[in-house]
Amino acid sequence: MRKLEIDWTPEMDALLGTKTDRKIAVDLGLPRRRVGQRRRELGILPIRYLKWTPEMDALLGTMVDQDVADELGIERSTAFYRREELGIASFGRQGAEIKWAPEMETLLGTKKDLDIAEELGLCQKAVWWRRQELGIPSLKEQNRVLPEGVLCWSGEARQIYRARRRHLREGVLNTLTYEQWKYACEWFDNRCAYCEEKAFLTEDHLRPLSDGGPRTALNIIPACGSCNSSKGPKQAHLWIYEHFGMTKGKEIVEKIVAYLTEVKG
Ligand SMILES: [Zn+2]
Numbered sequence: 001m002r003k004l005e006i007d008w009t010p011e012m013d014a015l016l017g018t019k020t021d022r023k024i025a026v027d028l029g030l031p032r033r034r035v036g037q038r039r040r041e042l043g044i045l046p047i048r049y050l051k052w053t054p055e056m057d058a059l060l061g062t063m064v065d066q067d068v069a070d071e072l073g074i075e076r077s078t079a080f081y082r083r084e085e086l087g088i089a090s091f092g093r094q095g096a097e098i099k100w101a102p103e104m105e106t107l108l109g110t111k112k113d114l115d116i117a118e119e120l121g122l123c124q125k126a127v128w129w130r131r132q133e134l135g136i137p138s139l140k141e142q143n144r145v146l147p148e149g150v151l152c153w154s155g156e157a158r159q160i161y162r163a164r165r166r167h168l169r170e171g172v173l174n175t176l177t178y179e180q181w182k183y184a185c186e187w188f189d190n191r192c193a194y195c196e197e198k199a200f201l202t203e204d205h206l207r208p209l210s211d212g213g214p215r216t217a218l219n220i221i222p223a224c225g226s227c228n229s230s231k232g233p234k235q236a237h238l239w240i241y242e243h244f245g246m247t248k249g250k251e252i253v254e255k256i257v258a259y260l261t262e263v264k265g
Contacts, residue, residue: 173214
């Protein structure tokens with residue numbers, strides 16, 4: 001079979017590494033393999049290795065992810081993941097686009113988001129975000145008992161609720177209070193206890209849940225989503241050394257031990 005000859009123009013080359021090879025292949029109507037080949041020939045890194053500069057970061061959250069992506073010539077998902085990683089609220093979430101009048105807000109939580117959206121001529125997501133922002137529970141949540149130590153339904157309350165349900169299912173000890181969790185987050189300067197990134201913090205089990213690890217102040221520390229999922233069901237210290245190396249790993253372990261010592265009192 002004759003090999004397909006491709007005349008790569010500078011415009012085509014300029015696309016490489018700005019989106020996934022698959023997307024570029026579709027855009028140019030070429031086989032994906034050939035796009036990857038050309039990219040490697042020119043020494044261009046795949047999109048997932050995109051280097052974020054402070055100027056690029058500054059754009060995040062100032063417009064919808066798709067506009068940021070278009071501005072930077074990258075994929076929407078790339079902008080989305082970077083924004084999430086840095087814990088920057090999305091443009092829609094900040095509610096910058098919609099002017100909410102008090103009459104509109106009084107509707108929230110009185111019926112389904114979808115029905116309110118239709119009534120106000122908005123999209124369901126916009127209604128959902130506004131309800132979250134104001135901490136108004138959905139109709140479904142109003143019939144549920146709030147987790148102890150929580151005044152109203154918020155993102156955190158939801159996280160606690162889901163975690164408790166999970167522990168109830170697994171039948172392990174579950175005593176972590178909202179105050180203990182807040183204390184843990186503050187102790188680690190609202191950063192991931194492992195990589196020290198400022199990100200949305202999730203409850204990470206030192207001894208994994210799958211291994212019967214309880215949800216107690218002595219077994220839960222704050223971790224970013226990426227560390228939490230990378231660690232998976234592994235024992236914390238083993239994963240730390242494997243992931244961060246001996247020197248940095250030792251530092252992290254010592255910090256966690258110091259925290260646990262303090263919690264033990
Ligand atoms: Zn982390």
